[in-house]
Amino acid sequence: MTALSARPAVRSAATSDYTCALVEGPWRHEFVSSGGSRFHVATAGPESRSAPLVLLLHGYPQFWWSWRAQIPALADAGYRVAAMDVRGVGGSDKPPSGYGLTARAADVAGVVRSLGRESAVIVGHGTGGTLAWAVAALHPGTTSAVAVLASPHPARLRLRSTAAFTPAALRELAYVQVPTLPERAMIQGDLVRRTLDLGAAAPLPDDVVDRYRAVMRIPFAAHSAAEALRWVVRSTPRMDGRRFGAALRRPLDVPALQLQGARDGFLRHERADVDAVAVASDLHYELLPGAGHFLPEEAPERVNEILLGWLARVA
Numbered sequence: 550m551t552a553l554s555a556r557p558a559v560r561s562a563a564t565s566d567y568t569c570a571l572v573e574g575p576w577r578h579e580f581v582s583s584g585g586s587r588f589h590v591a592t593a594g595p596e597s598r599s600a601p602l603v604l605l606l607h608g609y610p611q612f613w614w615s616w617r618a619q620i621p622a623l624a625d626a627g628y629r630v631a632a633m634d635v636r637g638v639g640g641s642d643k644p645p646s647g648y649g650l651t652a653r654a655a656d657v658a659g660v661v662r663s664l665g666r667e668s669a670v671i672v673g674h675g676t677g678g679t680l681a682w683a684v685a686a687l688h689p690g691t692t693s694a695v696a697v698l699a700s701p702h703p704a705r706l707r708l709r710s711t712a713a714f715t716p717a718a719l720r721e722l723a724y725v726q727v728p729t730l731p732e733r734a735m736i737q738g739d740l741v742r743r744t745l746d747l748g749a750a751a752p753l754p755d756d757v758v759d760r761y762r763a764v765m766r767i768p769f770a771a772h773s774a775a776e777a778l779r780w781v782v783r784s785t786p787r788m789d790g791r792r793f794g795a796a797l798r799r800p801l802d803v804p805a806l807q808l809q810g811a812r813d814g815f816l817r818h819e820r821a822d823v824d825a826v827a828v829a830s831d832l833h834y835e836l837l838p839g840a841g842h843f844l845p846e847e848a849p850e851r852v853n854e855i856l857l858g859w860l861a862r863v864a
Contacts, residue, residue: 569763570639572614575621576632580640583659589613589640590631590660594624601693601864602666605632606657608675608699608843609774610741612639612764615674618849619856626857628864631664633657635677637773639764648776649784650683651793658688667691670864672856674698674845675748676777685805686797694863695829696806696856698844699813702828704797717747718815725778735762735771748842750812757846804863805829808855810840810847833859 567589571578576591591613594600603623605616613632623630634641636656637648647653657680661669671692673681678700685695701713714722721744725731734740741762746752765771784790805828809818818836835855840848 567640567764567767569760570612570614570634570767572617572760574617575624576630578640579631581660581663583656583663586636586642586644586656588636588642588656588660588663589634590664591616591620592629592631592664593620594629595627596629598665600627600629601860602629602631602661602664602669603860603864604657604661604664604669604671605630606635606671606673606677606680607632607638608673608677609778610735610744610765611675611761611843614760614764615843615845619845619853622853622857623860626860628860629664631660631669633660635680635777637777638770639767643767643769643773648773649780649789649793650680651687651789653680653777654683654687657684658691661691668693670694670696670860672696672698673700675700675842679703679781682797683793685801685803686799689802692803694804694806694860695801696808696859698808698852699810699816699842701807701809701816702797704794704828713817715813715815715817721747721815722778722782725775726782731775732771735765735774741765745843748814749847750810750814750839750841751847753843753846801829803829804831804859805833806855806859807832807834808844808852809834809836810842810844811836811838812840813842815842831863 576593579590579592580587607613607615613634616632620630636653637643668691671681671684678697681695681697682703685692742758837848844852
């Protein structure tokens with residue numbers, strides 16, 4: 550059964566606004582503080598400090614539940630697992646600003662500390678993978694290792710401009726830049742389903758899509774998700790975007806894992822190449838044949854196998 554944590558820094562009272570995001574399962578629902586905001590995490594595994602912490606970051610247009618196949622597998626292997634709703638999504642706070650990668654990376658670092666740890670293995674998928682790269686670069690003391698799924702290193706993508714993205718991805722990214730309409734399409738229309746269908750090698754089950762649509766209907770969630778994507782484009786010529794890009798160009802000193810689906814509808818895997826020297830001193834890359842963009846759900850067993858094998862070496 551799902552439980553609410555009794556941590557001192559937690560406001561445990563749930564409201565009907567986001568209860569659809571508190572899906573029951575072999576995990577606990579907790580709320581922790583970071584930088585003055587409250588964040589929802591689904592936790593599992595041993596609470597002992599000797600158990601390495603693995604923090605999972607979801608992508609767009611999803612929430613923590615996208616890691617439902619990984620949480621019990623990692624917990625059963627002896628890891629402390631926390632799947633986080635990032636700023637603006639699911640059960641986490643939805644402030645009107647702060648959707649740049651620098652601010653959201655600080656959110657993640659604060660959540661690690663609120664969970665009682667100095668550092669964690671940061672694992673991200675899609676836009677959550679971009680966030681994981683950012684945490685590793687901007688908060689190296691908080692990151693013991695980083696794993697990314699369907700998310701080439703941001704510095705590599707910037708060097709190649711738009712060449713790594715499929716036409717479908719570029720159209721979706723351009724559409725989200727339009728004010729108001731994307732939010733309305735997520736809440737009232739079929740944008741969530743269309744995005745999931747475009748990225749996946751085969752459509753995700755209807756009940757899964759319906760859950761993602763329901764969570765995007767939580768007040769302010771659709772706008773927050775759109776704002777995070779808007780920052781990626783709008784920050785490029787600005788000083789905050791330039792500073793972020795400069796920080797990402799420094800190779801990481803921690804072990805890194807990168808997984809990519811061969812049938813990703815958003816990213817051209819042959820263009821999103823890996824330069825181990827430029828990205829990290831210890832980088833492992835694997836291409837998953839037959840899988841699309843949503844690797845944790847499209848290839849859960851293979852993802853679990855690779856993650857557990859890599860974690861056994863680096864965690």
